[in-house]
Amino acid sequence: GQQVMQIPQYQHVQEGEDFTTYCNSSTTLSNIQWYKQRPGGHPVFLIQLVKSGEVKKQKRLTFQFGEAKKNSSLHITATQTTDVGTYFCAGSASGTYKYIFGTGTRLKVLA
């Protein structure tokens, strides 16, 4: 079945450093979503990517969808303590509406 992996599993950065998490799917995706989950909270939607090679920016966050629509990345510039949490990608394969979540990257920002 479809699998979605993320690396790294954990990342500790100093405040102000950049951070990147990578998401890889075993199958081609029709679209990919990114979510952030704070400790003790529930996933909160960040963005959706649909087109091959798509790049979207939200303030300090940059999201990319690979040309083959099998991988994606999230880059945060100049991290802040408010960026702490676990970042998940969730991919939906063509012909299906179910989303398979990645394993997540837990980000810790040291002040």
Next chain:
Amino acid sequence: GAGVSQTPSNKVTEKGKYVELRCDPISGHTALYWYRQSLGQGPEFLIYFQGTGAADDSGLPNDRFFAVRPEGSVSTLKIQRTERGDSAVYLCASSLGLAGYNEQFFGPGTRLTVL
């Protein structure tokens, strides 16, 4: 406005018992998902409803798990003969219109503990 609500927030039960978990989606959202999340893991897909019908139940682990959405709004996830391995946070999410191209709004989850 009101978000997705889930009840109860916590449920402790004994092995072998039956439990029901309820999800109240955002009004007007036709798509509804159930996920299960274990500690340190990503949400695991269980079932997806479009309206009243289960469009995809391929994630239900076995026939002890069943979910309904009789009027296309509130959904109930039912677990029979609970096992300790069923312990997890059960998350519900809803989205507007046809799922697959809309953001999912998650509820706070129900933490199920099977003793």
